[in-house]
Every structure is written in structure tokens, then in C-alpha cells.
Amino acid sequence: xxxxxxxxxxxxxxxxxxxxxxxxxxxxxxxxxxxxxxxxxxxxxxxxxxxxxxxxxxxxxxxxxxxxxxxxxxxxxxxxxxxxxxxxxxxxxxxxxxxxxxxxxxxxxxxxxxxxxxxxxxxxxxxxxxxxxxxxxxxxxxxxxxxxxxxxxxxxxxxxxxxxxxxxxxxxxxxxxxxxxxxxxxxxxxxxxxxxxxxxxxxxxxxxxxxxxxxxxxxxxxxxxxxxxxxxxxxxxxxxxxxxxxxxxxx
Amino acid sequence: xxxxxxxxxxxxxxxxxxxxxxxxxxxxxxxxxxxxxxxxxxxxxxxxxxxxxxxxxxxxxxxxxxxxxxxxxxxxxxxxxxxxxxxxxxxxxxxxxxxxxxxxxxxxxxxxxxxxxxxxxxxxxxxxxxxxxxxxxxxxxxxxxxxxxxxxxxxxxxxxxxxxxxxxxxxxxxxxxxxxxxxxxxxxxxxxxxxxxxxxxxxxxxxxxxxxxxxxxxxxxxxxxxxxxxxxxxxxxxxxxxxxxxxxxxx
Numbered sequence: 001x002x003x004x005x006x007x008x009x010x011x012x013x014x015x016x017x018x019x020x021x022x023x024x025x026x027x028x029x030x031x032x033x034x035x036x037x038x039x040x041x042x043x044x045x046x047x048x049x050x051x052x053x054x055x056x057x058x059x060x061x062x063x064x065x066x067x068x069x070x071x072x073x074x075x076x077x078x079x080x081x082x083x084x085x086x087x088x089x090x091x092x093x094x095x096x097x098x099x100x101x102x103x104x105x106x107x108x109x110x111x112x113x114x115x116x117x118x119x120x121x122x123x124x125x126x127x128x129x130x131x132x133x134x135x136x137x138x139x140x141x142x143x144x145x146x147x148x149x150x151x152x153x154x155x156x157x158x159x160x161x162x163x164x165x166x167x168x169x170x171x172x173x174x175x176x177x178x179x180x181x182x183x184x185x186x187x188x189x190x191x192x193x194x195x196x197x198x199x200x201x202x203x204x205x206x207x208x209x210x211x212x213x214x215x216x217x218x219x220x221x222x223x224x225x226x227x228x229x230x231x232x233x234x235x236x237x238x239x240x241x242x243x244x245x246x247x248x249x250x251x
Numbered sequence: 252x253x254x255x256x257x258x259x260x261x262x263x264x265x266x267x268x269x270x271x272x273x274x275x276x277x278x279x280x281x282x283x284x285x286x287x288x289x290x291x292x293x294x295x296x297x298x299x300x301x302x303x304x305x306x307x308x309x310x311x312x313x314x315x316x317x318x319x320x321x322x323x324x325x326x327x328x329x330x331x332x333x334x335x336x337x338x339x340x341x342x343x344x345x346x347x348x349x350x351x352x353x354x355x356x357x358x359x360x361x362x363x364x365x366x367x368x369x370x371x372x373x374x375x376x377x378x379x380x381x382x383x384x385x386x387x388x389x390x391x392x393x394x395x396x397x398x399x400x401x402x403x404x405x406x407x408x409x410x411x412x413x414x415x416x417x418x419x420x421x422x423x424x425x426x427x428x429x430x431x432x433x434x435x436x437x438x439x440x441x442x443x444x445x446x447x448x449x450x451x452x453x454x455x456x457x458x459x460x461x462x463x464x465x466x467x468x469x470x471x472x473x474x475x476x477x478x479x480x481x482x483x484x485x486x487x488x489x490x491x492x493x494x495x496x497x498x499x500x501x502x
Contacts, residue, residue: 203264
């Protein structure tokens with residue numbers, strides 16, 4: 001069994017529709033490569049009790065929890081003190097992070113607001129931020145990252161080598177133009193019954209030029225069995241009189 | 252108090268990173284316009300027990316639940332029977348939807364897989380699908396929509412006029428180039444303390460040309476108070492020696 005994960009997106013700006021989240025897709029793809037099963041994503045507001053309760057809930061249920069958002073210098077950045085509260089530890093200056101940030105800013109610029117970014121739950125291990133210095137951190141199985149995508153990606157890549165991982169997901173996609181889900185559903189269901197370990201997904205698409213079709217994705221942990229299932233998908237498409245093309249349909 | 256809402260995104264394709272979700276942002280923006288407070292989003296896999304348990308949990312906690320995904324004709328489309336299970340009602344052919352779909356397909360094409368799309372929880376009210384006929388449905392406070400964005404949007408707009416709504420959110424944004432969060436954090440925190448009913452958000456940005464800055468969003472239900480808070484934000488930016496520009500920073 002691969003280790004499991006949950007992503008917590010912390011931020012009113014996603015719930016208000018102001019900001020289109022792009023971090024979930026990045027983390028999801030990387031976790032699949034690392035053999036970590038992403039089981040749930042939650043988006044929650046910048047509300048103290050909601051953050052604390054949600055962290056306590058999901059950290060008990062999943063091997064890894066990744067959070068994004070709420071670790072900047074402003075009043076609405078409350079993720080770090082809430083994580084401290086969830087773990088029942090003080091939220092205190094982290095001396096090494098303090099020195100790094102102090103050195104980064106010009107004299108007089110390292111004000112109280114910026115010092116908050118060097119304040120971590122006691123016992124947390126900082127995650128280096130090669131973009132803008134202010135660190136993320138890990139405590140227990142919870143990994144706290146920035147919401148700004150460029151910084152989040154850098155922090156995730158700092159974390160990745162040390163994560164407990166499993167068997168990477170093997171994924172093979174075939175698509176066919178002009179083929180609809182209703183036509184192939186029965187055949188696909190038969191293949192799914194034959195290959196219980198493979199996750200067979202069916203995704204209709206419509207290209208900007210109006211041409212439609214369906215993409216069929218075979219995923220699983222055993223590469224041989226995924227290849228066999230994907231071979232059966234290929235043959236099903238041909239049997240129905242359409243042309244299977246390997247990969248994802250071009251946008 | 253405005254009514255509350257939760258979005259459930261049901262689909263392995265989001266958790267695997269195959270698909271970038273764009274439905275959440277659309278629904279979030281429309282809910283803000285309708286005066287419905289989006290409090291949580293969850294992305295969950297196509298697993299029967301997870302869907303049933305999550306629906307039972309969130310429908311008790313929020314006034315509205317919107318689901319996307321899993322209502323097509325293939326074996327991985329299990330949302331409708333799971334919702335029936337969550338409500339403890341049978342999953343049965345809905346005669347009117349059956350007739351509409353039967354009329355839509357050519358003779359012989361309306362096979363068993365497609366008939367599943369006319370099968371709804373008993374007592375559900377169909378949501379018209381002007382794009383591809385197969386309906387969504389509402390049962391109790393749960394609104395079940397397609398995952399394909401074009402169809403989801405059409406279904407949401409069919410639903411919108413009948414939703415219990417509240418006071419629309421008023422939102423005013425100012426941004427400033429060259430201004431950083433650490434510089435304005437103290438002043439912003441003071442404004443937040445003065446305007447407890449306003450949600451003040453601070454969002455750093457970086458334009459493709461490398462120029463950076465910060466966007467400051469004032470949101471709330473009382474337009475006058477939001478305007479006052481946004482005026483204070485404008486003055487804070489000027490006091491710090493930067494030029495406030497109304498709106499969101501250009502991408």
C-alpha cells in the first residue's frame with residue numbers, strides 16, 4: 001500500500017473565486033510520480049478554528065498533509081500559529097530562520113510583520129525557500145508551504161527527496177476522435193471487471209475546433225498489468241471502428 | 252447571515268493531476284454574486300463509501316451542497332447511485348428524463364449505459380442540461396452537476412434562479428506596483444481592526460515582465476462599510492509613497 005496524502009488549501013481567495021488554484025494539480029502530479037496516493041483535497045477559509053480542527057482531522061487520517069497558503073507577513077496569514085495550536089506547541093521565533101531573513105532584508109526593513117515569517121511552531125523543521133527566503137516548515141506529518149505557486153513549487157521540491165514514498169503510478173492514455181462514452185461504456189466496464197487493480201477512467205473532451213471524443217486512462221501500480229489493461233482499451237477502440245491514438249488529446 | 256455552501260468535486264482525474272479543475276472558481280464567483288457563502292471545497296475520489304460518507308457529512312453542515320463529476324454513462328460514474336444511498340432512497344428510472352434522452356439519441360443508440368443517465372435518486376428534481384440532455388439533479392439541499400465545465404456552467408445557471416440566496420458580496424480591490432506585503436502589514440492590520448465586518452485580503456503578485464506588487468481586496472456584505480475600508484486601504488498605499496490603482500493587477 002502506498003502512503004496516502006491530503007492537500008489543505010488555506011485561503012479565502014480561492015473560496016471567493018478571486019484566485020484560480022493551480023497548486024493542487026502540481027502537487028497531485030508530483031505525488032503520483034513519488035508513489036504517494038492523494039486521497040483528498042480541502043479548501044478552507046482563513047478562520048482559526050476551521051484551520052485547527054481540519055488539520056487535527058486530516059493529519060490523523062493520512063500519512064502526509066500538505067498545506068498551501070497563509071504563511072506571509074500580513075494579518076490574514078494565520079496558518080503557522082494555527083498549526084502550532086493544532087500540535088499543542090508554542091509558536092516561537094526560529095533562530096536560524098530569523099538570521100536568514102534578517103540578512104536578506106536591508107537594515108530597518110526587517111520589521112515586526114516580517115519577523116512573523118521567522119516564527120514557527122516549536123519543533124518544526126523549516127523548508128528552505130530559495131525564492132524569497134521566508135521558510136515553510138514540516139511538523140510531524142504536516143508540511144506547510146506558501147500559496148504563491150512559484151514559491152510553493154520550490155518548497156515542494158525541497159521536501160520531495162525526504163518524503164516517505166511508494167510505488168509510482170503507471171498511467172497509459174488512449175484517445176479517439178468521434179467516439180462517445182455511451183458507445184464504449186459496456187466494453188470498458190468489461191475491461192474494468194477483468195483488471196480490478198487498474199483504475200480505468202473515461203473522460204469526454206471537446207477541442208476548440210468543436211471536434212469531440214473520449215480519452216481513456218489506465219492507471220495502476222503494476223506496470224505490466226496497466227499495459228495489459230491499456231492494450232485491451234486500445235483493442236476496444238478499434239473493435240468499435242475508431243482509431244486509437246496514444247497519449248492525451250491535444251488541447 | 253447568508254446561506255452557506257460547500258462544493259464536492261468528485262473525480263480521480265483531479266486527484267491524479269490529469270485534469271486542472273476550473274469549476275470551483277466559476278461556482279465560487281457566482282455564489283458570491285448570489286450572496287451564498289462558500290465555506291469549503293472538497294475533492295474526493297470515485298470511491299463509493301467516501302462519496303456517501305462525505306455527502307452525509309457536508310449536507311448536514313451547509314445550506315447548499317454542489318457536486319461536480321461522475322454522472323456520465325461509464326462504470327466510473329457512480330455519483331448518482333451514491334447520492335441515492337446517502338439519502339436512503341432507491342435509484343430508479345426517471346420517466347421524463349428517460350423520454351428526453353430516448354428522443355435525443357438515434358434508434359438503437361439509447362443503450363443500457365445511456366439509460367443510467369436517466370436513473371436518479373427517487374424524489375430528485377432533474378436539472379435541465381441544454382448542452383447534452385443528460386440531466387443533473389437536486390435532492391434535498393444537494394445539487395448534482397456534471398464535471399465537464401461547459402455542461403456544469405449551464406446546469407448551475409439552470410439552478411441559480413431557484414437557490415435560497417442572501418446579500419451579495421461587495422468587493423473593492425486596490426493594487427500597487429513596487430509595494431511589498433511586509434511594508435504595509437502593520438497599517439493593514441490597523442485597518443482590519445477598525446473594520447471587523449470587512450474581510451481584508453493581501454495578495455502579492457508578480458507580472459510576467461518581473462514587476463512585483465501587492466493587491467489588497469476589501470470584501471463584505473455592507474457596501475458602505477466596504478467602501479470606507481477600501482478608502483482606508485487607498486490612503487495607506489499613498490501614505491507609504493506608492494500609487495494605488497483600482498481593480499485587480501493585469502495578468
